[in-house]
Amino acid sequence: MEIPYTVTARKDTGLFNAKVGIWLFLASEVMLFGGLFSAYVFLRIYADYPWPERALPIVPGLINTFVLIGSSVTVVFAWASLKMRQWRRFQIFMAITIGCAAVFMVLKTIEYKAKWGHQAVRMDDFTIIEGHAHYATILSDGKVEHFHTKKEAKKAGEKDAEVANKAAAAAKGKDEESGGSGKANLWKAGKPFKANALLFKPETIDFSMVRAHESWVNAMLEQTGKRNSRLITAEDIFLYGHIEDYSGTKSDPRSSKERAQKEAEIVKDYATAEEKRDHKFGENSLFIPAGTPLSYALLEKSRKVFVAGRAHNAETRTAILREKWKSVRRDLPDEKYWDQAPEARIDSATDLAEQVDEEGNCTAGSKVVSLVSTLSFRMDPPQPIIIKRSWIKRPVKGQDGRAELRDDTSLNAGDGEGGSTGLLESPLALSVDAIDFRWMAQKAEEAGNVPMEVIEQSWIFSKANKNGSTYKKIWKVHKKRIAELEQRLIDKYGKDEEGKPRRVATETDRYRVTWQDFMHYARAEHDRLMPGDSGFDDLRPKFWNGFAGPNHKNEEIHKLHAFPELEVPHHKVSLQSMFTPKWNTYYAIYFTLTGLHGLHVVGGALVLGYYLFFSKGLYRSDPEWLANRVEIGGLFWHFVDLVWIFLFPILYLM
C-alpha cells in the first residue's frame, strides 16, 4: 500500500502528514507536562514543611542541560545533512545525539542512586537528620554491632562465628571425654543488615494464611535457622474447609461433641503414626499437629482450606438470605423494603448453629464451618528477628509487646511476663551529613516560641545523645559563621530607615547544617581556624565538589571524621526513609517529573537509533522521506530538551 503525503505536502494543510501527527502528539505532551508542572506548583505552595529549595546537586543537572542542548543542535545538523544528501555526516551527527542521550541517562542514574542510598530521618521533635546508614550484624553473644560498610559488617560476623564455633568445638571435645552427647551448637554468621532495621525478639509469630508474604516468611525462617532456633506450632490445629468434615451430612449430622471425639482420635492416631507430619482428613480439611515447623508450603495448604471454608460459609449465608427474602416478600407484600429488611435477617442460633432435639440428639449439624485464618508459631528458643523498615505496618512501640507487619504477620512478645516487650534496642545508626532544624523552627514559631531556644534544647544536643558534644561543637561554629554572614550582609547592603538590615541570612543558612558545612568546619578545626579568621572562608567546599551529593567514601572526609556518627533511639524516630517519593512531596514530584522526562529521553533515543541503524535502504530509495522522518524525530527530541530547560531551574535552582 502506498502511504500518501510522506514526502509531498497535502494541499489543504501545506504539510506532509507525519508533521501534523507529531504536532498533535506534542500538543498532548504540553498538556501532560503542564498538568505535572501545575502539580509541582500546587505541592510547593501548600507544603506544610520547609520546601527543600536548591537541594539537588547542581553539577549533574548543569552537565545534563549542556548535553541536551548540544544534542538538540546535532539532531538539526543530522537532518540538514540528509537534506544535503550527506549520509556519512548524518551518521556522525546522529551518533553524537544518541551518545548525548546515553550520557544524560548515566548522569540521571548516578543522581537517582545517590538519592536511593541516602538515609533520612525525622525525629519526634522534628529534627531532620540526613546521612549514610550503617550496617549491623548480630554476634553470637546476641549483641548487635555497627559498621560503616556492609563489607566490614560481613567480615566481623564471619570472624565472630569462627571464634564462637572454635569454642563450641572445644566444648564438644570436653563433653565427649566426659561421656556426654557431644552435640555442638554451631553458630552461623548472620547476614549484615542496614542499621535502620528493627530487632524484635518474639515468643510467638502469627501468620495470616491469606496475606503472608512468601519472601518475608522465608527470610524469617532463614534468620531463625541461623540463630539455632525454630518456629513450630504450639498446639494441635484442625482446619475445616468442607462442611461434611465439620458437621456431617444431612442424614448423618455430627454434633460438636462427636467432632471433638473424632479430633481426639486423629490426635491419638498421630501419636502412634510413624511419619510425623500434618495430614489431610476428609474432603478439604487439615490437621496440623503441635510441633509442626513453619514453612510457606504449610501456609499455602492452610490457605486453600481457609478459602474453601470461607466460600462455603458465604454461599450458605446467601442461600439462607435468599430464602428469607422470598418468604418475607410473600408475607409482607405491601411493605417497603426497609420495613421488610428486619424480618429477613439471619439468626445464627437457629439458622446456622447445630440443632439438638429434646433428648439431646443432634438433628442437624452446623451449617457453617468455623474458620481459622491465622496460624500461630512458637519461637523456640526466642531469638531476635531483624525486621526491615519496609515490612512494618505501623510504628512499633515497646509497650505494645508486638510488631505488626504489612502482610498481617504479628510478632508477639508473649503475655508480658518477665517484663519482656520484645522490642530490642535497635537504634538507627548513621554517619550524619546534614542536620535540618528548619521544620523544628517552623513548629516553634507556630507555637510562639523562640526557634533558637527550642533548637538548642533538642535531643541531638542533649546528654541523652552520647555524641551530643560533637554536635554542640559543630553548632557553635555554625552559629558563629552565620553571625559573621549577617554582619557581612549589613556591611555590604546596609540597613533600611527603620534600622533593619536590608539583607539577612535565610532560614536555610541558619537552621540547616549541610554536608558542605560539615566538611568546612572539619577542615577549619583541623587548621585551628574559627569563623572570622582569615582563610576560614577559603576552606569551604565549592559547588562542584561532591558530584551527586556528599561522598562518604571521600578520603579527606574520612580522615577528618567530617561526618559525625549518630545513634537515634528507635522510639525517637517518627519517620525514616531513603530520599524516595515516600520522604516528602518534593521527592515525589521530583521523581515523577524527572522519571517521566527520562523515559522520553530513552524513547526518543530509540527512535533516533532506528533512523541511524536501519534506514540506509530508505535513504537509497527515497532520501527525502527519511529526511522528513528525521525531522519528526528531531521535533520530538527538541521538545524533550524544552521540557528539561524548565525542569532544570525549577528543580535544581529554585
Place this chain on the structure above:
Amino acid sequence: MADTPEEIKKAQKKYLLIGLILFVFTVVTVAVATVPWLDFGEHGFDAQDATIGLIIATIKAGLVGAIFMHLSHEKKTIYVLIVIGILMGISLMGLTGWAFEDPIEYGNSVEGDGFLNPEVKAEQH
C-alpha cells in the same frame, strides 16, 4: 522554510549560534542562582530569583521552538495545534487557582465536622 540545500547550508550557522546562546543562557541561570553578587532581591532564593530564572527558561524555550523546531516559519495548521495545546496547558496550571477558593471550609468548627458553615449549621438546629 529552509528547504533547498543552499538555504539549509546557510541555516546551519544560525543553528550553531542558537546553540551557543542556549549554552550562555544556561550559564547565566546558574550564575544568578549561585554567585552572591548576582543575587537579586533578598539574600537567598526569593520571588525575584524565581522570576528571573523562569524568564530565562522561557526565552530559551522560545529559541528552541522558533529556530530548532522551525516555528518561526510554519504553516497555519501547526500554529492552531500549538495554541490549543498551550492554552490547555495553561488552563491546567490554572487549576491550582481553584485551591485558593475552596468552597469546602474545613476545620473551622471545634467538633471537627465543620465543613458546614457555622451559620448554616446554626440555622439547621
